[in-house]
Amino acid sequence: MRKVKIGIIGCGNISGIYLQNLTHVFANTEVFAVSDFSEERMQQAADTYGVPNQWTAEQVLNSPEIEIIVNLTTPDQHFRICKLALEHGKHVYVEKPLSLLPEQGHELVELAREKGLLLGGAPDTFLGAGLQTCRKLIDDGYIGQPIAATAFMLCHGHENWHPNPGFYYQAGGGPMFDMGPYYLTALVSLLGPAETVAGMTSKSFEQRTITSQPLFGEKIDVEVPTHIAGTLKFKSGAIATMITSFDVWSSTLPPIEIYGTQGTLLVPDPNNFGGPISLRPAGATEFKEIPVVHQYGENSRGIGVSDMADCVLSGGTPRANGELTNHVLEMMHAFHESSDSGNYVQLKTTCEQPRPLNTGLIKGYLS
Numbered sequence: 226m227r228k229v230k231i232g233i234i235g236c237g238n239i240s241g242i243y244l245q246n247l248t249h250v251f252a253n254t255e256v257f258a259v260s261d262f263s264e265e266r267m268q269q270a271a272d273t274y275g276v277p278n279q280w281t282a283e284q285v286l287n288s289p290e291i292e293i294i295v296n297l298t299t300p301d302q303h304f305r306i307c308k309l310a311l312e313h314g315k316h317v318y319v320e321k322p323l324s325l326l327p328e329q330g331h332e333l334v335e336l337a338r339e340k341g342l343l344l345g346g347a348p349d350t351f352l353g354a355g356l357q358t359c360r361k362l363i364d365d366g367y368i369g370q371p372i373a374a375t376a377f378m379l380c381h382g383h384e385n386w387h388p389n390p391g392f393y394y395q396a397g398g399g400p401m402f403d404m405g406p407y408y409l410t411a412l413v414s415l416l417g418p419a420e421t422v423a424g425m426t427s428k429s430f431e432q433r434t435i436t437s438q439p440l441f442g443e444k445i446d447v448e449v450p451t452h453i454a455g456t457l458k459f460k461s462g463a464i465a466t467m468i469t470s471f472d473v474w475s476s477t478l479p480p481i482e483i484y485g486t487q488g489t490l491l492v493p494d495p496n497n498f499g500g501p502i503s504l505r506p507a508g509a510t511e512f513k514e515i516p517v518v519h520q521y522g523e524n525s526r527g528i529g530v531s532d533m534a535d536c537v538l539s540g541g542t543p544r545a546n547g548e549l550t551n552h553v554l555e556m557m558h559a560f561h562e563s564s565d566s567g568n569y570v571q572l573k574t575t576c577e578q579p580r581p582l583n584t585g586l587i588k589g590y591l592s
């Protein structure tokens with residue numbers, strides 16, 4: 226199999242696992258160049274993973290060899306780099322979120338379509354063993370027809386561990402934009418696209434105090450809602466209740482549960498690739514843990530890029546595609562918009578429910 230040459234722009238925190246998996250795990254990818262403003266981070270990435278070229282973003286964009294650009298920059302750069310990549314005739318895969326604004330997401334989807342290029346983005350955790358096994362259980366009828374779901378991500382923010390947590394409380398931050406992509410993408414993978422969103426938001430703390438180093442003791446002014454509660458109606462008719470919060474000290478709520486006409490499925494944390502999964506069919510007296518039956522239970526970030534590389538080689542649409550990430554971006558904004566207006570928001574975007582992966586895959590391959 227030919228390897229598709231990848232150029233990675235952004236060699237920060239998350240880049241290590243992409244570099245590891247795209248150089249050592251997936252059979253169809255080769256990291257040909259890395260780029261970062263920081264010479265040191267770029268050098269370290271190249272040395273650790275044996276990447277032959279350390280280039281400026283411009284050199285990556287202009288390289289005739291590179292076919293896919295993987296954009297691992299900070300969210301404020303996502304739109305600009307993705308647009309440049311498409312304008313330079315490259316397929317592009319971007320970390321979450323697709324862009325800051327829905328109109329930017331829409332512009333990227335349209336540009337990719339016009340140019341006949343592939344656009345995709347994180348999260349790709351829904352392609353992991355845990356969420357794929359859940360998908361198979363639903364598709365195989367183990368809980369009957371899904372009628373409802375819950376999705377909860379409650380914590381007290383990131384200022385107790387993140388070295389520079391200010392951005393979580395500024396425009397583009399907040400718990401929905403930070404963690405919502407994992408939960409919403411998992412729900413779309415399990416239930417299909419959504420059509421209506423109702424939301425209420427609040428900001429419980431005007432200021433946060435950093436307790437991590439090196440900024441210990443500094444105050445952050447909170448500019449965005451930090452508790453977002455809402456309801457989503459899916460095209461299938463299923464209704465999901467969702468809370469994302471940075472205002473809650475502790476909670477016992479599970480990450481995701483799916484309720485079907487014939488039983489209940491407990492879905493693992495959608496920020497991870499593995500289990501545990503539990504199922505309780507109608508009439509059963511207890512939940513039983515279900516073993517994961519798919520490949521990719523460990524941190525497999527980059528699986529969405531490998532899927533895109535398969536499509537470059539053989540045609541087709543990647544599972545973690547632009548329509549899906551754009552639909553998720555619109556949903557995240559819709560919770561806030563609904564809260565501001567006091568109205569339900571009818572979503573303008575939609576997407577296909579992504580195709581499931583098969584069981585029995587050999588590690589490194591997706592088919």
Ligand SMILES: NC(=O)c1ccc[n+]([C@@H]2O[C@H](COP(=O)([O-])OP(=O)(O)OC[C@H]3O[C@@H](n4cnc5c(N)ncnc54)[C@H](O)[C@@H]3O)[C@@H](O)[C@H]2O)c1
Nearest residue numbers: 235236237238239260261262282297298299300302320321
């Ligand atoms: N850190 C995590 O645990 C994590 C987890 C999941 C997703 N993400 C997502 O991954 C993305 C990156 O996060 P991170 O934590 O790695 O951020 P980071 O700040 O550690 O790294 C971003 C890197 O991109 C570089 N960069 C920015 N603009 C650039 C440009 N135009 N050209 C070249 N280099 C550029 C910066 O110099 C920096 O090294 C974000 O979208 C984030 O939401 C991060």
